[in-house]
Amino acid sequence: MNGVHDMGGMDGFGKVEPEPNEPMFHAEWEARVLAMVRAMGAAGAFNIDTSRFYRETLPPHVYLASSYYKKWFLGLEDLLVDKGFVAESEIAAGHATRSAKPLNRGKFTRDDVERIMVRGKFGRAALAPAKFKPGDRVRAKNIHPVTHTRLPRYVRGHAGVIERVQGCHVFPDSAATESGENPQWLYTVVFDGAELWGADADPTVKISIEAFEPYLEIA
Amino acid sequence: MSDHDHDHHHGDHDHSELSETELRVRALETILTEKGYVEPAALDAIIQAYETKIGPHNGALVVAKAWSDPAFKKALLEDATKAVGTLGHVSRVGDHLVAVENTPARHNMVVCTLCSCYPWEMLGLPPVWYKAAPYRSRAVKDPRGVLADFGVALPKDTEIRVWDSTAETRFLVLPMRPEGAEGWSEQQLAELVTRDSMIGTGFPKRPGAPS
Numbered sequence: 337m338n339g340v341h342d343m344g345g346m347d348g349f350g351k352v353e354p355e356p357n358e359p360m361f362h363a364e365w366e367a368r369v370l371a372m373v374r375a376m377g378a379a380g381a382f383n384i385d386t387s388r389f390y391r392e393t394l395p396p397h398v399y400l401a402s403s404y405y406k407k408w409f410l411g412l413e414d415l416l417v418d419k420g421f422v423a424e425s426e427i428a429a430g431h432a433t434r435s436a437k438p439l440n441r442g443k444f445t446r447d448d449v450e451r452i453m454v455r456g457k458f459g460r461a462a463l464a465p466a467k468f469k470p471g472d473r474v475r476a477k478n479i480h481p482v483t484h485t486r487l488p489r490y491v492r493g494h495a496g497v498i499e500r501v502q503g504c505h506v507f508p509d510s511a512a513t514e515s516g517e518n519p520q521w522l523y524t525v526v527f528d529g530a531e532l533w534g535a536d537a538d539p540t541v542k543i544s545i546e547a548f549e550p551y552l553e554i555a
Numbered sequence: 556m557s558d559h560d561h562d563h564h565h566g567d568h569d570h571s572e573l574s575e576t577e578l579r580v581r582a583l584e585t586i587l588t589e590k591g592y593v594e595p596a597a598l599d600a601i602i603q604a605y606e607t608k609i610g611p612h613n614g615a616l617v618v619a620k621a622w623s624d625p626a627f628k629k630a631l632l633e634d635a636t637k638a639v640g641t642l643g644h645v646s647r648v649g650d651h652l653v654a655v656e657n658t659p660a661r662h663n664m665v666v667c668t669l670c671s672c673y674p675w676e677m678l679g680l681p682p683v684w685y686k687a688a689p690y691r692s693r694a695v696k697d698p699r700g701v702l703a704d705f706g707v708a709l710p711k712d713t714e715i716r717v718w719d720s721t722a723e724t725r726f727l728v729l730p731m732r733p734e735g736a737e738g739w740s741e742q743q744l745a746e747l748v749t750r751d752s753m754i755g756t757g758f759p760k761r762p763g764a765p766s
Contacts, residue, residue, distance in 0.1 A: 344668030344695045344719065349688040352704040354751075358682050360606060365580040370605070370680075371598035372584060379592060388670055404671070404686045409580060422586055430582035432589035444593045449600040453608060455649025455676065458723040486721045488668050490695065502651065502724055522722050533696055541715045543695050546722035 337482050338489060340396040345490040345533070366405035373412050378452045380440025382415055385512035389484035390415045460519035462504040466549070468523060472498045473555040476525070476547065484512030487551040491543075495555040496527040499544065507548055521549040610679035614727055615748035617642065617677065618759075619741040621654075622732040632656055635727060639677075648676040651724045657731050657755070661714045664702070664755030665726040666694035672720035677727050678750055685754070695719055705756045728755040735762040 343349075361367045377387060390411035391399070399407060416422040420437050468474060478493040479485075486508050502522040510518035529541035587593045617639055621628040630638040635652040652674060655663040667673065668691050673681040684690050693701050698715045702708065709715065718726045730752040736744060739762070751757030 342669055343688055343692040344666075346688075346692040349692045352684050352687075352689045352693070352701055354682065354684050354705065360680055362683075363577070365577045367602045367605075368580050368584055368598060371601040372587060372593065374601055375593045375598060376587070381592070391670070400688070404683065406576060409576070409583075413579075413583060416583075416587075421592065422583070422590070426586050427579075427582065430585060432586050436590040436592065439592060443591055444597050446594070446597045446600050449597060449604055452601070453604050453676075454647045455723075455725075457650050459650055486669060488719065488721060490668070502653075502722070505651075505723060508722070522724070524724075526716075538697075538699060538715070540711070540713060541698055541717065543717045543719060545719045546724050548722070 337392060337484065338480055339392045340399050341392045342489050344488045361405075362403075365409075366403075369405045369409045369412065373408055374452055375444040375448075376412070376416065376421070376439075378448055379442065379444040381419060381421055383511050383514075384456070385484060385506075385508040386514060387411060387415060388508075389512040390418075392484065458505045459503050460506060460517060462521065463519060466501055466504075466521045466523075468498045468501070468521075468549070468552065468554075470498050470500060474498055474523075474525060474547075474552040475555040476545075476551055477553055479551070481509060483509065485509050485551075487547065488545060490532060491525075491527060491545055491547075494527055494531050496525040496531065496544075498523050499526045500524040502546065505548070507550070509548070509550070523547050523549070523552070525552065605680060609676055611677075611748075611750035611753065612745070613679075614674070614677035614750070614753045615745040616741070617654075617727070618729055618748045618753065619744035621729055622744055623741050628729070631729070648674075649725075651722075652677070652727060653724050654727045654729050655716070655718065656729045659713070659731070661716060662709050662755065663716050663718060663726075663728045664694065664698055665718045665720060665728060666691060667720040668692070668695055669721060672723075672725065674725035674727050677725075678753060682750075702756065705751065707757060728753050730759050733759050733761050 391407050394407060394410055417424055423434050426433050473495055475495045476487060476491040502524060504519045505522045507518040507520040510516055524544050525547045526542050526544045529537035532543060588595055621631050627638060631654045635654040636648055636650050639648045657663055671681055671686040673685060695717050698717050720726060733747060747759045749757050749759060752759045
């Protein structure tokens, strides 16, 4: 979706301001939110792409005004309500008042912690040969899906070169809507700065994205 | 999407707003616990693992090894997941880790314009600036300007390559080894490797420079 989360190339957000000696969390609740998101995801309540989609669909003014973990929390609440794991009335009451919905992988316990400290595997067996090879000139399609996509707006319609073939991966656009993994080839595609930002762009800059095959066509 | 009203829950960044968030987070944890989805001790253990097991010290050991061992460096640049997997003292990494090498001709910088993708196992949880709008918006359009915000200036003719992490591949920058650390052990070299040097928004420390 063409949301405010898709920030590449936007102006007006000001300087980057690194915080010296930044703590891992700025409040205890941030850590609890991170842990709840990881635990409920690992228990099978949702996949990572769905959770990203829920953060992206927060109202734009909420997305822009909320801290990172606040966005995670708001997305988590919405997701758990929509998927039937928690009821609005329970959130209002602050307690469970209805029976639980079974989780695909069961309750998340201490024994599950170690396995989630290594990222999940997203590589999948290829269903067809890769369409593109390193050196091919490709164009990012001018597409505007209203659901989750990992094709940022700033490259759409622009031509670049395939640099690497990264294997065949779960397709986030499908996974986010729980339409299956629909594995697709993934490529590193490199664009010249001038192709994306015009003739005045810094000639020394190149930008790459990781693009799934359905995002690309031969240029 | 559910339709409960977010407008009640944001706006003023004053103390009461923070408290309200804290209460709501606690309430959700209570509900998830009462429904038998999670146990609080497991959440504690997740947080403890993030606080103790991951962090830029992991990435620093990998970089120091690559600076010291040409065969490891070659393996790292070919398949970083596999190469890091051979190091017993570094936590295990997920698939699709990609190491990209800085050279005098080319500087690499990593961003996630769409969210906050970052090599957690190598660098820990990302800093706030990495996840915030100024970095995510400008890194792909004006990387030299972003580097200037970090006090970093590159030669005018150095190529800058920005990697936008739009999939599950994760990027680790292999910075250039600083001069003046000849003969140093991997452990000593690792002390020179900063988090930002592995994102591409900084350089390693110089030997002898105040830390």
